[in-house]
Amino acid sequence: MNKPEYRQTTFLGLRKEAIANIFPFINRLSQNWNEEKVIHPFRVVLNKEISDHVRSWRFIILILLISLTCLGSIYTALANFSKAAGPNDPDGAFFFLKLFTITDGTLPSFVVFISFLGPLLGISLGFDAVNSEYNHRTLSRILSQPIYRDYLLNAKFLAALTVISVMFFALGFLVMGFGLVNIGIPPTVEEFLRILTFVALSILYVAFWLNLSILFSVQFRQPATSALAGIAVWIFFSIFYGMIVNLITRSFAPSELAGENQVIAFESFKLGLLRVMPNQLFSEATSTLLMPSVRSLGPLSMEQVYGTIPGPLPFGQSLLLVWPQVTGLLAATLLCFALSYFSFMRREIRSR
């Protein structure tokens, strides 16, 4: 490979090196934009995947859909804001968080929207990740370039994740900005941290669905099949799974005369079954983060509740409370990724 030659550009009569010496920061910046720099192959794949997402109609449609729903939920939240903060509300001190959770019943809140649309976003960004390369016959050509095979899979995942992260952080900050302008009360540091954690959690949640759909895209050759499989899992979890759990647990529900311990054991068992769903994990985690008064996610006995004063938990404690949920989501995400990685790396790539 030829060594790239360095251009002698001048700026205001100064040699480039001279400028570089005066402003090392500018020099570093301009080097990033330097066309002569060799970019690591992984970055090349990543850049291409990100620009594919950003250019695609699919992404434009999704971003329109999600911004619209967000605008709607902010609107209802702001319209009902005065009613929301009652005098006896333990969350009353956390004005700002209410932006994300309150609703008048006509339109779901921001949190509900995200938990509903997140899977759709994840599935639609990943369902054709690998099989479209295959169907357009680009896969064997790209894999015959001197790159490791997992670069492609990792870049596909990371590109979609980057796009989602940027989008979610932008949306989260937009909601905060709107709220700030409209209610005029700045968020406290704790509220800000809670919102940031919530956004990060939403990204993790979408990452799970993204990985699931990438797994399907490795498994199924037809993009339509893999999209359908992703949507089927989504619908199963959001509609049917809860019903099935109810159906199963009803048969051995404790009688009304049963002791407290028995009831608690039953309720925890039922909750445990429900927590297989990523939706459940996500909604538990977000409600704890955005409603600081939530202090337990399982059933509590009278003994435990007795004598407690309803009050908000500090941020650290809330985080500690949702830690199992976060770990569960992360584990599910990693499991999907590992499965698709395993399946993709072992596959023989033929051109047709």
Next chain:
Amino acid sequence: MDGNIIELVDLTKKYGSFTAVNQLNLSIRKSEIFGLLGPNGAGKSTTILMMLGLTDPTSGSVTVCGINPTTNPIEAKRRIGYLPEDVGFYYNRTGAENLIYTAQLNGSPEKLASQSAEQLLARVGLSEESGKKTGKYSRGMLQRLGLADVLIKNPEVIILDEPTLGIDPTGVREFLDLIVALSREEGITVLFSSHDLHHVQQVCDRVGLFVGGKLLAEGDIQSLSRKLFAKSPYVIEARLSVKEEEKSEGELIFTAARLQALLINISGVNEVTKTNDLFEIGCSSDTTAEIARVLVDAGIGILHLNKKEYGLADIYYRYFEGGIGHE
């Protein structure tokens, strides 16, 4: 060995109980054009995949440019340009963008990549289409873009899997000419797989015949035909006009046996066969002139007399008959 850029030793690939490639031994010299010839499913593509390290051999070894692609695929892929069968490009990107992407994957800085993309597009005759999305390219254009894509990494070896599939005859001709020119100018070793005998014959220095995962024969076309048609290396085709009265005598008109009887005195004539109107005279030496003289003396009109050159097609079919018989 020196001068051999590709060495396959006892290469075997099994899929379950099916053996796709069986005990393959093959060496390809530097800067020659080698044709891998065989019917569909003969194991050509599998062999190519093993050379690229895209699939692992069950046993045996591959060495390309002194590198084992099974254990060190990245280095091997840096040196080998591979044009897959029915190549595809990112349809929503332009031809130039696709090439630059490949160049960057090979560690070329963007500026250099776009320069060489431009040059190569001109080379394969796609300069005018460089700004067009590849989704709008025709099959032949895609194939030429594929060749540019292979060349942009400055490979030592290029492997073309069925590159002439689906291109029209003039396109094929241009494409093959391009390959030959490139190989000669740059000294690139070309491995060319095809089931189209004609194309292979046009460009390849040597060919290897693949049937059922085995390399049945290898060598240049002349030596292959000499080996195969050892008994009658020369075949003369004749179409004769026979007088009406002779034709009406009996049901059997002018038969191969009668012609053989006529030609019995010419030394070197081995056998005469007849298909429809065409006689094929197998000889051990070139006897065209004598045959013509005998026929004219016998008062038989010659409509057509031709010394047949054995092409790859004949070799191919002959091997097929033989190849199936051996197994």
